[in-house]
Amino acid sequence: MSSYYMLECIAPEDWDDPALVEGIAPPTGEDSWRLGRRFLNPPTRPIEVSLHADYGIQLKELRNVDTLLMTKRLHKALLDAGVSNLDAYPTIIRHRSRPFETDDYVACNLIGLVSAVDAAKSRIIGSSPDGLIDTDFESVALDDRKAQGALMFRLAENTSAVIVHESVKDYLQANGFDMLTFVPPSEWIG
Numbered sequence: 668m669s670s671y672y673m674l675e676c677i678a679p680e681d682w683d684d685p686a687l688v689e690g691i692a693p694p695t696g697e698d699s700w701r702l703g704r705r706f707l708n709p710p711t712r713p714i715e716v717s718l719h720a721d722y723g724i725q726l727k728e729l730r731n732v733d734t735l736l737m738t739k740r741l742h743k744a745l746l747d748a749g750v751s752n753l754d755a756y757p758t759i760i761r762h763r764s765r766p767f768e769t770d771d772y773v774a775c776n777l778i779g780l781v782s783a784v785d786a787a788k789s790r791i792i793g794s795s796p797d798g799l800i801d802t803d804f805e806s807v808a809l810d811d812r813k814a815q816g817a818l819m820f821r822l823a824e825n826t827s828a829v830i831v832h833e834s835v836k837d838y839l840q841a842n843g844f845d846m847l848t849f850v851p852p853s854e855w856i857g
């Protein structure tokens with residue numbers, strides 16, 4: 668059994684009108700937030716994030732689409748849990764049609780891609796020729812030895828997957844982060 672989990676965040680079912688964050692482009696001159704490397708030209712001003720005009724203002728604790736957009740509270744907890752590979756940038760989130768603005772979030776660049784998949788034990792439904800970046804899984808088997816004790820990283824085989832060590836999961840759960848979901852790799856589809 669792996670000591671790693673896929674980190675997810677799902678809006679509570681009782682939310683009437685959750686926010687929809689519009690795309691967050693990488694800094695000028697950078698290709699993507701999901702390549703696992705430090706930016707050569709990091710943002711120098713707060714990143715401006717827009718919420719779609721047709722949706723509400725209820726924001727999840729974590730959003731993982733373009734970047735990891737997370738509450739400052741979650742960012743601090745991850746640091747307190749020992750995670751040291753997050754480059755965080757201030758953000759200002761505004762709604763396009765409602766009087767809403769917050770600076771309680773940071774956009775994080777997660778440094779480090781780790782190739783930790785045990786391909787023979789995973790259910791792979793499609794991939795690039797080298798098996799990196801965008802492999803599609805119906806189930807993932809991770810080789811803990813390949814992760815080398817990393818506390819948090821993006822999976823090199825599918826960079827949309829954010830992986831946390833069991834110790835980080837336990838710390839976050841003990842500190843009340845009940846909106847986060849920790850999916851066993853064998854149950855993850857992505």
